[in-house]
Amino acid sequence: MFEVHTFDPKTLSWWFDQLDNIDLDPPYQRRGKLWSDRDRAFLIDSILNGYDVPKVYVADFAFGRAQLNTSGKQYAVIDGKQRLGAIFDFFSNKLRLADNFEWTVNPELRLGGLSYNDLLQNHPKVASRFANFNLSVMRVITDDEGKINELFVRLNRSKPLTGAEVRNAMGGIVPQLIRDLCAHRFFATRIKFSTERRQDQNAAAKLLLVEFRGNPVGTQKPNIDRFVDEGIKAQAGTEEFARAASRCIEVLSRMADIFSERDPLLSSAGPLPVLYWFIRETPPEKDKLIRSFLVKFAKERRDNKLLAKVGGRNVDNELALYDQLDRSTDNQGSIEGRVDILRRRFK
Template sequence: MSSASYSKFQVKNFDPRTLTWWKSKRLQIDMDPPYQRRGRLWSTADKAYLIDSILNGFDVPKIYLADFTWSDSKLNKRRLPYAIIDGKQRFEAIFDFFDGDLVLNADFVLRSDPALKLGGLGYRDLQRQFSAVAEEFDNFHLHVMSVFAETEEPINDLFVRLNRSKALTGAEIRNAMGGPVPEMLREIASRDFFIENVRFSVTRGQDLNTAAKFLLFESLEELQETKKSTLDKFVQRAKAAPSAERSNLELAARRVVDVLRDMESVFLPKDQLLASAGIVPVYYWLVRSLSPKQQNRLRAFLVKFEDLRRKNRELLKEKPDSDKIDGQLVEYDNYNRSTNDQLSHVGRFRILKERFGD
């Protein structure tokens, strides 16, 4: 990457501000910029523990904000003064406490006055009954860092560096890599299929991960290995791709969206068939290969197929020498143990297509 990408990149201390001040500015903070983790990952106890730390005067880790008050930056897509880079969960916990959506843990102890019974109380309770404690919270100063940048690359790089110790998923790291692919994946993951149909959790970017597999298949027009290293290289390579290759990626992304429209019709809301992310790329390729008339009977076939697999596994366990064991279903189960291998994708698709028929 050229030094010009970092020509104007600076991190400095934000002027000290109270929690009350930040609450007044909450609508001026973009809490969901492209590189961000999905929100609401902290448990209620985790968030209450942060409030405990604030009230007891413990240090709270720095929060990093992209600061757009210095210029009319092209990065400021939502036209807000600030965008969160690191610290979203902390801000959410603080705002939840202010809003009354969070209370202190039952075992909370105020170090400066242990005799006070504050466990289970919310912010408004403190205002009414223990105003001095509420004022301590109001006037607490967060340590916030302002980040100035002209391009997205250093902000993405900073986000990944700050979260290196937090076990980011592959999808979260790829989402912060920059280039054309992450934006395409976010668009694909915003489709109703991922919002309405899938049953697997998407809180740690599993939808982005699955979207990357779809786009990889379409860009090469065949089933591929979908391990983390392969998907990472796919995203990185696209950053330096010539315009013709980028155009091909855009066409591939459109094809993905077209297939997802079909999948939205095939599968039910929160479909049990989509409880595991590992099988979804195979279903994608299967739907892609079928005519609209064939797609109409696909779900019924898959339900019956899964029932046969379950019965076959039970028979294999109870009577491993039985001549009624379906060897092809055993083969499918073996493929299903390594869901990101190319051989697994190809093998499962072949078996499903053969059994589905014309």
């Protein structure tokens, strides 16, 4: 079953009253906080000044509990999370009107910088205009997880979704395993790079891919997408994928013990497949030596670059090769070459 209907007209205040019954962060969604406060305030400006606001799509689980309804709430946002988040934050006084806000109905009113509570107390007509604005919402009724995922991807096709965001909305076992890996304390506490656009899931997908293949393979987007497709086609025969994830978790546990909290060595996601395979192939009894080795190795690379820049005679060609390979970070040969260099220098 898959049906899309226009929701009966409901005001913003009605939707705010439903806040506890709305899952704003289902698995297929983008992560929040992508809009700046300026963008969010501009949406409130548009509502108060009567401009059109794009449709919001919500899954309605009132007609049966779909597999995708992991939160147990009646509604889950498919498209429009940033809009609803801005609206709810304005109601909650966590967001204010822009300082240069002008209400076209009465430009003489000085409303810039005011919160919703300020409007209620001093300008109730303006507050009422916001609260009673009818948001255009589409109700999606389905018991098919894949249909909701497909709708999310289609609605966002023209938007700059990252590969990880699209991949996260796909079906099969692999996206769920990737999310499980990202819940590991390594990703939760050790990495230092941004995760707002699911960079952690992209990195986790690469680690799961090389573990599943059993050797360092190319981790370019087409390879990861093909891997996700394999998981979809596998259907019942997913044990091999689950075993690879278990092995991956074992290595991530070692990495969590090796690296420190928000480790500067993990400021970029690019080297993770190299570090993962290097640590995977190193005996666990050597784990206590790995971080100090990597710190020393990073310093040697920096010093070697400076030496090469000034035309020094004692340039380390192996370190120069590592830097050259590092430019093609997802290439199979690059990953294998860097792992080999790390192994040799570690010994």
